Amino acid sequence: MASFDNQPGPIACYNLFTADPVLPDAVRREGGDVGLLEAFGSVVGTEQTRELGRLANKNTPILHTHDPRGERIDEIEYHPAYHTILELAVDAGIHCMRYEQPAGEGAYVTRNALMGLITQIEMGHGCPTSMTSGALVTLRNQPDIAEIWEPLTVSRNYDKDLKPLSEKTGVLIGMGMTERQGGSDVRANTSRAQPVGAGGPGAEYRLEGHKWFTSAPMCDAFLVLAYAPKGMSCFLVPRVLPDGNRNSLFYLRLKDKLGNRSNASAELEFSNTAGWLIGEEGRGIPTIIEMVHSTRLDVANWGVSLMRQAVSQAGWHVANREAFGAQLLDKPLMQNVLADLEIEVETATLMITRLSGAHERMDVDDHEKSFARLATPIAKYWLTKQSNPVVREALECVGGNGYVEDSMMPRLYREAPLNAIWEGAGNVIALDIGRAAAKNPESVTAFLSELEMARGRDGYLDKQLDDLQVTLREPLPEVEARRLVEKLARTWAATLVLEHGDPAVSDAYFCSRIAGDHGSLFGTLPASCDLDYIARRAVPA
Ligand SMILES: Cc1cc2nc3c(=O)[nH]c(=O)nc-3n(C[C@H](O)[C@H](O)[C@H](O)COP(=O)(O)OP(=O)(O)OC[C@H]3O[C@@H](n4cnc5c(N)ncnc54)[C@H](O)[C@@H]3O)c2cc1C
Structure with a gap:
């Protein structure tokens, strides 16, 4: 788009994958599918996809607790743009691709990079695809239940309607751990589960209690923690029961959140709610933690995608805006700021892609498994925290326009703190x-x-x-x-x-x-650095 009155306008359509100065080589090194990513990078880089992201966040989800006759329905109404973007992700296999090839063959690396591209444009829908991807690891602890749910979990059909499992062509699965008394300290949970019969792995229980944050409540089922007679246990709680009736799972309200607004987060209540035990009674935390290990990787990835998009936006703006007789990109101090930000994003991209490779191979390579055990929390801590100052400084590069919703920067800014909170806060x-x-x-x-x-x-x-x-x-x-x-x-x-x-x-x-x-702030690199060159790497081609 031509510049009007020195206003750069929205970032032009570009390929998010090929425009990244380090991602393609990093993905290649870790064995990912560069061709597939190149194709996806151009789809998510269009104005139409960006518009979907804007609409999905402007028109936030609405909870309908009852139908017009007063029957409980507990359904969430999303803007069609949210469904379209989620469908794009599901169709690309972001929620299931890691299971489509044997470990070590590159599917997980590819999937992580796909996730990193699409969440640059819309972050909220990443939550259900991430949780679904992780959920299957946990579900496989209970083979009889996994046998029923796995084919639908790995399906690339986005089937948004709430209906019996026999009629579904694809499902999404969420996670409910956090309660009012404790999020980090899940042992403080008070929700209880009693077996319907003899109990034990795979058996039906009835749950009483609540969850304080359950995101993506439109999912077909949730993995939740509750205290069974032998201790904290993990349950699969479907929204529709095998007989086709709705489970008694009640949504009290949706959170009115700072960011991640396209993604609903509900407070929910269990009341004689049916749940099926996954794994052993009393082993709930180790069972669900396998899911959390992979969602932590995704959250770290989102920290990087926010940084990448914010710095690309900043690069675009300063390359197309003049001040004091020259392009902002040619001003030495702006070069210093942009170069300083770009360094942070490029190293973050190298870290997340290396970690992605470790997750790819950790089931077949002991070194990678051990490496990932330490590298995952390091990346989760650092990359999610660093995205906050990076996005803030990038926003300032866009000047006053960066403070205005049209620019996308306010949305990126509001998203940034969340990734450091969920899936384990910083401390x-x-x-x-x-x-x-x-x-x-x-x-x-x-x-x-x-x-x-x-x-x-x-x-x-x-x-x-x-x-x-x-x-x-x-x-x-x-x-x-x-x-x-x-x-x-x-x-x-x-x-x-x-x-x-x-x-x-x-x-x-x-x-x-x-x-x-x-x-301590960005823009303080020594003048001896090649600032001009590094700053230009931030401008999406
Ligand atoms: C938008 C959003 C969506 C969410 N979606 C979900 C979801 O789908 N499912 C779900 O289960 N949860 C969800 N959560 C909840 C989230 O995982 C929790 O908020 C998070 O785990 C922190 O728990 P808390 O809020 O109870 O804070 P607390 O546990 O009370 O922690 C408060 C602060 O204390 C710090 N802290 C805790 N323990 C220690 C310690 N030992 N030493 C020092 N500092 C400590 C923490 O780092 C944090 O900074 C969501 C949260 C948000 C904001």
């Missing part, structure tokens, strides 16, 4: 890193061995590696957990950018983030 994740280091020393060995490959190439980096070799082998005082995770993330990013990054980006990363020649 909880930082503490989990200490737990992983103590309980799974092999995860420390695997993680450090990967970092050690960069030893001998930079004195400051070697010093950090020396420190980590000591710190990670000692008990971690809780109070120092965040200091450690920052160090781990920065050092990991440094080793990746050194090995795989552009040399100018790598130089800038090292002098600012590793040698410490950097302020």
